[in-house]
Amino acid sequence: MKTVVMGAGSWGTAVAKVFVEAGTDTRIWARRPELAETINRDHVNPDYLPDIELPAELHAVSEPSEALDGAELVVAGVPSQSLRSNLTRWREHIPSDATVISLAKGVESDTLLRMSEVIADAAGIDPDRIGVLSGPNLAREVAAGQPAATVIGFGDEERARRVQDACTTGYFRPYTNTDVVGCEIGGAAKNVIALACGIASGAGLGENTLAAIITRGLAETTRLGIALGARPETLAGLAGVGDLVATCSSPLSRNRSFGARLGEGCSLDEAQAATNGQVAEGVKSCTSVRALAIKAGVEMPLTDAVHQVCHEGLSVGDAISSLLGRSTRAE
Ligand SMILES: NC(=O)C1=CN([C@@H]2O[C@H](COP(=O)(O)OP(=O)(O)OC[C@H]3O[C@@H](n4cnc5c(N)ncnc54)[C@H](OP(=O)(O)O)[C@@H]3O)[C@@H](O)[C@H]2O)C=CC1
Numbered sequence: 296m297k298t299v300v301m302g303a304g305s306w307g308t309a310v311a312k313v314f315v316e317a318g319t320d321t322r323i324w325a326r327r328p329e330l331a332e333t334i335n336r337d338h339v340n341p342d343y344l345p346d347i348e349l350p351a352e353l354h355a356v357s358e359p360s361e362a363l364d365g366a367e368l369v370v371a372g373v374p375s376q377s378l379r380s381n382l383t384r385w386r387e388h389i390p391s392d393a394t395v396i397s398l399a400k401g402v403e404s405d406t407l408l409r410m411s412e413v414i415a416d417a418a419g420i421d422p423d424r425i426g427v428l429s430g431p432n433l434a435r436e437v438a439a440g441q442p443a444a445t446v447i448g449f450g451d452e453e454r455a456r457r458v459q460d461a462c463t464t465g466y467f468r469p470y471t472n473t474d475v476v477g478c479e480i481g482g483a484a485k486n487v488i489a490l491a492c493g494i495a496s497g498a499g500l501g502e503n504t505l506a507a508i509i510t511r512g513l514a515e516t517t518r519l520g521i522a523l524g525a526r527p528e529t530l531a532g533l534a535g536v537g538d539l540v541a542t543c544s545s546p547l548s549r550n551r552s553f554g555a556r557l558g559e560g561c562s563l564d565e566a567q568a569a570t571n572g573q574v575a576e577g578v579k580s581c582t583s584v585r586a587l588a589i590k591a592g593v594e595m596p597l598t599d600a601v602h603q604v605c606h607e608g609l610s611v612g613d614a615i616s617s618l619l620g621r622s623t624r625a626e
């Protein structure tokens with residue numbers, strides 16, 4: 296399955312390495328020509344995974360038309376809020392029968408669309424050809440070849456199996472799942488809950504608090520997923536609780552680290568400046584996930600609190616008091 300990964304950030308680069316190591320003919324698109332040259336010459340991506348040697352077979356290009364030429368599988372690996380503008384540029388070059396999967400974990404700000412919906416809308420692609428790859432997959436660990444599992448979410452099981460075959464290695468184990476909505480909601484919402492965990496840990500709170508946030512975060516994510524048509528088992532699986540635990544627990548998570556800076560007292564701008572240009576998706580998605588929940592009539596108190604801390608000036612102390620001051624109820 297001739298594959299192109301569109302995006303040479305942390306995750307796009309790690310995923311391209313996995314596909315090559317699974318024996319798949321794979322290219323990677325980097326939007327900066329100098330980065331494509333460095334990947335081809337030095338077999339390293341110094342901006343995102345400086346200590347990882349990339350396979351010599353991985354060829355990088357910076358022209359979308361060249362990258363997409365003849366692709367049977369297009370892997371979209373750019374941040375969620377830039378997916379639409381990138382697809383608009385790629386659209387005319389995507390082969391008409393290509394399968395497309397999204398790596399992005401977010402909900403589009405203005406439209407509240409999930410990433411697979413953005414791809415269908417922006418590129419005019421039949422939803423049957425669009426899927427997602429989502430799971431507990433911190434890029435650096437996967438790039439280092441540490442054992443990991445993921446989910447290929449696709450309505451069409453046959454396409455899911457072809458993608459699964461194209462990225463199965465001795466360390467990377469993809470499962471298939473026909474519940475695309477569940478995979479996407481799990482991936483988008485866990486970034487927001489990871490921000491909440493970071494905020495709590497940055498504010499000096501301990502493991503009991505983090506366990507409560509993870510568990511209640513899963514409860515509100517599951518409520519939203521079900522309201523949007525997801526299966527609860529998906530949220531109890533790798534793309535739900537698996538990703539939630541990995542992201543909420545790891546210092547490698549950009550979302551958790553961003554939250555920790557807020558919890559330590561940094562402003563949003565200060566926390567943003569410390570990201571080295573890497574994306575913490577939950578900062579924007581807290582607003583769109585919250586809006587999706589309001590639209591679906593679902594309560595998401597943690598997501599609401601993260602939105603208020605990030606975008607409405609609520610202090611961390613007041614957010615905690617307000618969460619604990621809610622009326623008591625049955626679990
Ligand atoms: N990193 C991880 O561990 C994981 C990430 N994900 C998800 O994958 C998606 C991509 O994340 P990741 O690779 O980590 O992100 P990074 O911030 O590491 O990289 C973003 C990549 O997208 C490129 N890009 C293209 N267009 C734009 C644009 N308009 N604005 C910003 N960047 C652009 C960047 O190019 P340039 O370098 O030129 O700026 C860069 O190659 C996110 O949705 C994330 O949630 C999912 C699982 C794991």
Ligand SMILES: O=C(CO)COP(=O)(O)O
Pocket residue numbers: 400430431432433434486489538541542547548549550551574575576
């Ligand atoms: O999605 C991820 C792990 O599965 C990566 O999380 P961060 O974007 O918070 O680094």
